[in-house]
Amino acid sequence: MSAAFRISGAGRLSQAKTASFSFDDKSYTGIEGDTLASALLANGVHLVGRSFKYHRPRGVLSAGAEEPNALVQIVRDDARKTPNVRATVQELYDGLTAHSQNRWPSLAFDVGAVNDVASPLFSAGFYYKTFMWPKSAWKSLYEPKIRAAAGLGVSPDKPDPDHYASRYAHCEVLVLGGGAAGIAAALAAAETGVRVVIADEQAEFGGSLRFESGASIDGQTGYAWAQGAIAKLKAMDNVRVLSRTTAFGYYAQNFVGLVERVSDHLKTPGRELARERLWQVRANRVVIATGAIERHMVFANNDRPGVMLASAARTYLNHYGVAVGRNVGVYTANDSAYAAAIDLKKAGVNVAAIVDLRDNPSGPVIDEARSLGIEINFGRAVVSAGGKLRVSSMTVQPKNGGGGRTIPVDAILMSAGWTPSVHLFSQSRGKVAFNDETKRFVPGAYAQDCVSVGACNGTDGLAATVDEAYAAGAKAAKEAGGKVGKSGKPKVDAGESWSRGMLGAAPGAGPGTTIKAFVDFQNDVTAKDIRQAVHEGMRSIEHVKRFTTNGMATDQGKTSNMHGLAIAAEELGKPIPQVGLTTFRAPYTPVTFGSIVGHARGALFDPTRRTATHGWAASHGAVFEDVGHWKRAWYFPKAGEDMHKAVDRECVTVRKVGGLFDASTLGKIEVVGPDAAKFMELLYTNPWEKLETGRCRYGIMLREDGFIYDDGVVGRLAPDRFHVTTMTGGAPRVMNHMEDYLQTEFPHLNVWLTSITEQWAVIAVQGPKSREIIAPLVEGIDMSDEAMPHMSVREGKICGVPTRLFRMSFTGERGFEVNVPADYGEAVWEALWAEGQKHGATAYGTEAMHVLRAEKGYIIVGQDTDGTVTPNDAGLDWAVGKKKTDFVGIRGLTRSDLVAKGRKQLVGLKTKDPKIVLEEGAQIVADPKQPIPMKMIGHVTSSYWSENCGRSIALALVAGGRDRMGQTLYVPMPNGTIEVEVTGMVFVDEKGERLNG
Template sequence: MSGAFRIPAAGRLKQAKTARFSFDGQSYTGIEGDTLASALLANGVHLVGRSFKYHRPRGILSAGAEEPNALVQIVRDDARKTPNVRATVQELYDGLAANSQNRWPSLSFDVGAVNDLASPMFSAGFYYKTFMWPKAAWKSLYEPKIREAAGLGVSPDRPDPDHYSSRYAHCDVLVLGGGAAGIAAALAAAETGVRVILADEQAEFGGSLRFESGARIDGQDGFAWAQGAVAKLAAMDNVRVLPRTTAFGYYAQNFVGLVERVSDHLKAPGHDLPRERLWQVRAKRVVLASGAIERHMVFANNDRPGVMLAGAARTFLNHYGVAVGRNVGVYTANDSAYAAAIDLKKAGVNVAAIVDLRDNPTGPVIDEARALGIEINFGRAVIRAGGKLRVSSMTVQPKNGGGERTIPVDAILMSAGWTPSVHLFSQSRGKVAFNDETKRFVPGTYAQDCVSVGACNGTDGLSGTVDEAYAAGAKAAKDAGAKAGKGSKPKVDASESWSRGMLGAAPGAGPDTTVKAFVDFQNDVTAKDIRQAVHEGMRSIEHVKRFTTNGMATDQGKTSNMHGLAIAAETLGKPIPEVGLTTFRAPYTPVTFGSIVSHARGPLFDPTRKTAIHPWAERQGAVFEDVGQWKRAWYFPKGGEDMHAAVDRECVGVRTNAGLFDASTLGKIEVVGPDAAKFMELLYTNPWEKLEPGRCRYGIMLREDGFIYDDGVVGRLAPDRFHVTTTTGGAPRVMNHMEDYLQTEFPHLNVWLTSITEQWAVIAVQGPKSRDIIAPLVEGIDMSDEALPHMSVREGKICGVPTRLFRMSFTGERGFEVNVPADYGQAVWEALWAEGQKHGAVAYGTEAMHVLRAEKGYIIVGQDTDGTVTPNDAGLDWAVGKKKTDFVGIRGMMRPDLVAKGRKQLVGLKTKDPKVVLEEGAQIVEDPRQPIPMKMIGHVTSSYWSQNCGRSIALALVAGGRDRMGDTLYVPMPDGVIEVEVTGMVFFDETGGRLNG
């Protein structure tokens, strides 16, 4: 027997298929097909959690996704401990282990429940008011304590071992919600042959047909019809049926996000299965069939375990075969709870009494309840529930006051009416409209190509719902381009129908009371809290929401929003539509980060770019640094060297003999075409027309505002062909910048731009012996200084493969950059390395490259410039073509502020103590004795220890820097002021003789 409260004759589960599970360490037996909630109830367990603020004992309120109370932690293993799982959604599997949350030391004895006694302290706005003073205590004391006390479950503390998948899908008609409405709409659309996706959050389709025992469609029980219809849909080629799939967000242009829970319901999910799958669906038309959610009654102690929604009790009985009590009371303001009382009564459960707030309602369900001999009390209210860990009684009073009567019960089924689920409609930016007669918000003005059908549209009754949905499904298909379908509309033979109900606090929980009548269970918001918020000056419903936190819990106010709104409106003395609804936001139900991130984590988070020479550097034990997406060899430590020692050795090695450096990450763009030179003239400050093929030039690119954007050496391979290099990080934006001007400002130019960064591996060979290393491997290029002087380029062969051989230098030494097709990069590097060994060459990394270039005063765009530096500021006026009449930035450079005196200029700095290395980014002042805040006149942009100079060197941007040569300035640091002398930017080989050999 799977629980003492299981009624074998009721429900649809197969009794033979049992499943063992545990809750807080206690073992129980359920049935396959149960949810954790139904299995617990079958075993008579109602107490499943403690509330967020007051730690009040809580039970199971609902049977679905709207559940605010029954949140548990599901533990599969050490790494898989999912908090805040709704017990009403979690499907049972054999071996499932769940724990209650937010209680210590145990669920039935929770120390935190002292908050309930102290509740006058914890009223609305408590956090805002109480923890304001002293200010410093917020960070050190209040916030950590509150964070510790807050939150329901415990986050897993290990990396998520599961994997998640992600799919894009397109369809003609996307139907969200698989109850009677959704199925009817999907049938109508599918019959036309268009592509249809039907999704529902539950494991089985059917929606409220799961509990509506009175529904009959096409001659069958409603739920059975639903299974047949969905099986038929699933067999169609043009239909995709997605159970356990929640549409959580509705975005622009019918783009809908859905999460499919693939394996959370399985005992032992195979590793080939993802845990969840994210569907990103673009639909031509969307049919919203999201149904309605029942509201609770707002009365004192309405949160006691055993007090639940009437529809939920019906679901537990009619679907899961579970009686939620043996002696139940019913409290309602509409007809639907009668059906629950009738079903339970017929199943043999005693119904102590129905308490109906309405004065003299009539109808078939009322007649039937009466005929079954159930006591019915009209015009009366339940003013409080008795009991603590489980409801034990309900106290009834005439709604206008009078004598009280207490009726013993072990469950109370309540219904204040049904709220249409307009969440997704509202997320689609549709505007809801308030129907004053039925007191509900329904879809009003549509903003997207979607349509709402059934209960979420305010349509009552199964017959009306199926008619509306079938017609809407057919129309959606037609609008998406379908021909007429050849199916037939499902025929509703018998249906249940109810509407109306009440909003706000019930009698006994009115403005003159201080009882705990909960509006929002999960965030512990009572009717009194909402009134208090209004009394304290909150006028907008958005402010009331934030002040009380009503509707802000993980259930997003699915049961509470309308009650909260009605109480606020009543207190404000305004009609409900004037107060307005709070905004519905995605996600509809909580979505895991895992499903959104999918495979894009760890090494797959961002692409890693490696050069052709990377494996060689790895073998040499290089330490790598990230430069954008690139991995670059930073330095090559030998024999236990630290970074400092390695870099010193590399720097000296390059200037003594030679060094090899992997420069493949440099951006490279080929500019080709009859107008290539004209284009270069416009994009760079330098003159290009007269640059002879075979020669190179250092180019500066500006933005239109006159500031330096990028730089690099450009070689002219032919009259119509330039090989342009850019900074490593700048390559994509430089390409974009060039394309922008070529396509939109200078489209008359006949030029093609091609990114060739990844096509060419680049090996820099620098140093006095560089030519000796390269020459033996080169064919077809005269390597003499006369034939190949500094700043020239030749095409030929090296190691038998094509090369573009540049003679150029970023070190100040005689130097070459050997470009070879990337596929040959490593082979050519290894050949050069072997030659280099004969000449004492070193491999050097980016750190040594930085030091060497700083010794020569060569700038790095983005390090020594920051987007506000002009060519003049950087001392690069010589690179601006004086006779040119146009280039990008020519006008920007002339702006008054850019030519004003006193601008920051790039200069060198030498510390008075040569051993002291400045910090990059350190600020520079004229007078260190001035009061704080000091006037800062510049900052250090580059700073290194230079073994070649035997001292520290630095570059800095200093106001009026070039007029301060020889001046002493100061760099105040936390542990003292550093004296520096302003110098030129070249620290090594000032005459530049080494460049030419």
């Protein structure tokens, strides 16, 4: 069964292999190898969508990646609904389901088309001018409405079930584009033996050889030669051939991003195949062979379905065996459309007339068309296309005015000339140059090791293209280290050649305000819009572009940029290069988020770090919180407990009996070497030289500006060995900070720094019973107060494994931190837990840890400090070595602002109503009756309910805070002002007796 417009004997597809598909719920039959566009056209379907702004009926303009009109929604299932798929790129598979977009209730009858009638309202700059007032309406009214009305297609509302692969590749020569030029370049490079990658966006290689019926190379048709050459390249070990692969971005140092569409063309993609594969290729040399894109003619109603590029009509005929109409008209300003007319005529399609804007062109194609009996009109213009849902006629007039006649047609094939595809060259930061003779931008100065060949380089003619490309491929390979290969240069027997044409609006674009002669189909930009932009004061093409949105749709103006530029230049009365070309940016064609993201989503989006006791905590009901990449046990609720009850119980139990806490996430760095103490002196404010082996000290690290950067307890294990701890989130940057100084400022110090965070699991055992819990498991350490006082460290064994046992406290209770090799962490935890159970100890999480430390006024860097807090501000002046002559931050601390009076200082706050818990971050004022905006004198940094105190407690940074002890301050909140009293920072055991309790 053959579709109505499929021509028997034409094209290269096997008519036996049919594929059924549906478009807007109607079933059709196509052939394997079709694109959705060719299959629809074979069935006589030209109307495939509605335009973005005016909802104009639209058809298929092109046969490739430049398509601005035929955008459809492809639906595989609920989660695979891809909008804005170009029907000209989507390969047909059996069962394909497609829907048109931007229409309601149906494609043929679309209510939104009222925008077309009301179009004088929607001229260029419409949005900028109209929705300015009232300002408040933008967010609440205009933007949501515009957003609902705009946009094409519908996003899927379920997670993408497909997976996306990603690969890096390296090669000596990367060839972008697989037409005659790309293939010739790849052949030349491959013969030298270097690694070659050649990529083309189409399913089959050949580029314009797919439609150029006049091409013959090495005694074969151009297309057959291309297939043979690709087969030869595929068979070579040093060549990688990538079809369905679009080079979308050209980055620094010949780094090129390509997307390979792996399974979008398959009926059942299957789970083992990725949907797409991202290739990130680093090439020594790049050969750009991206061809050229045909431009449309700009005349009234040039967007009617059935009006298309001449080369597209040829591709549909010569490759897909599809006639785009039965009675076609041709409108051209260069030779290439004649070839389309000739091919169609020979295939039995009536060519009503060729309308050529040129006055007296001559050449072989013109002679051939004439000899086939095709009517040719020189010096005439198509001033309008008739019909609505499908073109029905073309009105032809002498180009300088005069009487016109209307010719019935069912398709118009147009060609204004060819635009070299300099997108990737431009992305490589190369500068394009305008060739005034041929009126086109071609590659000028290169910024990277690449070369453009063929049509994208402005080279005309197949023979010249193949010569140039072959030489460039050989040269690139040689420069990249290849040896000169045996010459197998393809011989071009016959080829087609054309150039020139026209830029800008044709006579049919009219000066009238109601005429719609489209420049940019996808964004509905007309010639009038661009003229209007100039009249309203836009001078640069960058401004014209943004004002009209010309070239800003997802097709990035592949067909429209040069026309828009030429119209603006004409209106401005300036030559084209002076108006300038807009910058090309990646991606060349739309790229899915999936291909960029690859496997980095869900659980693989970001690494998760788990401590050795994670499994134990999870099985004991812990609720976890994220701290950096770490999962930390937040609290351990028992049956019936909410977070507050659990935290209250944990806090009370630790102070009454004891508790176990996993502190493994603390950063740990070992500072080792003969100069270790000297290094510590320089990196911390405290003195270290005199710290005895086996003792610990709370250290403060500053930045050079004098502000607190990190803090932590440091144990001296030996004269030349310090075990440094850092805050959980700060470990990597503290390590970087230390390495920076060691490598660049103090390289004379003989010191090694080693991150040991992952090597040691840390179990904090805190509370009056902590020693009783640990002692039965410890060997070789005397844990008596005399032998092991507060702030000391001992090495020995626990449960038979090595331990660094610290006596230290972040709770204010007698406390220990048991460091064991991480692999033993869980086992030692279990043993300690069993001992703890005998005394009624609890496991506690990070929330209780925070409350317990706040009850003692111990700060957390980054919570109670914010990068503008000095040790003095934090009440930690005692930790700064007064006799030291140097440490990082020593000079910063003496800056005038840092020693000025009235700085914000860390203090305690008690709410007058003990039940009220302040919000962290809440602002503090001295006088609540002052007018708004009030003068803020500080803010709350930490705030908790303290079950141990039976009231709320808070820490705050307050201007001149230590001089305000006992003062009443105010925290204005939306529900009323809260009175607070300034207090000291220690809420429990001010004398610190419990450390030995």
